[in-house]
Amino acid sequence: MPILSSWRPTARPERRPFGAAASPRKSFAPVRVHYCSFRRGSFGGSGRVCYNMRHGDAMMKKIEWSQKLAVGVEVIDGQHQQWIQRFNDVAAAIATQEGPVQIGKTLTFLVDYTRQHFATEEKIMTAAGYPDLPAHLAQHHELTQTLQDLLRDFEEEGATQKLAEIVGSYLRHWLINHIQETDRKFGAYAQQKK
Template identity: 35%
Template sequence: MEWKDSYDIGVEKIDCQHRQLLVKLNEFFDACTNQKGKEKIEETLKFLKDYTLEHFGNEEQLMSEIDFPELAEHQKTHAEFVKTVLELEESIKTKGVSVLSTIKLNRTLTDWLINHIHKCDRLIGDCIAAKGNKAV
């Protein structure tokens, strides 16, 4: 998947982190295409645990700084993503890596880019723009 300009929210730090996620996502997709998904999944999940901690923290802080109206809702979506990552990790620990777990992560990440970053995170950029960029 390629980065589209429309994914940018206009806040450099956040956009950089989103691009970083896309790099990891593509690495994982490539591994899946080359039948190496099972080997890559643990590494990807480990990355996601650290990444989400920092990135969601930054995004939520930004949202509170600009009095983003849907902060609570947005936070909930972040928490659900973290939960999915932790559940996948737990299932791998107890049952081992399965094709199903790689498909699940594949779908989760694609959905996150298309629906969360492209739609929900964009609203943060829109909110900043509406306030005349005064908040950042």
């Protein structure tokens, strides 16, 4: 059974703090999770978007590299493959409950690799004169902040159900969506510039 039995962005008029909220239970029983974040650009305008997620079990779906994820810029595609591997490592460490040391190492490595990848991608986009760079940078900033928050939460609370939910659903969805939609737009722009 996949982690998400339903995944729908929902408008939430009530005030809630940004971040994730989950049942206080630590078990992997079905539970609803509410995750809110700002969205800009290709996410349909600016403003707050919240996700309602339902966790069915502790299994995390791997992201498999395919040509659907190819941007067409060799350096970026190579880094995306590595980025996906780092995500899969974190998801596997959480799903198999490898222990706090291993989960912490893999999560820290994912955070560091994400920063490195974004810096490379931003240099390439700047050099190409990419007109949508400000919106793209905003998405990079959003994920960087989310990953920093996840790492801080992990250091304070350990491997909680909330961490599993966010990695297994929100982060997985963000990564795939960002590559397939936002990064591929840059790939098309870069191909036209050649």
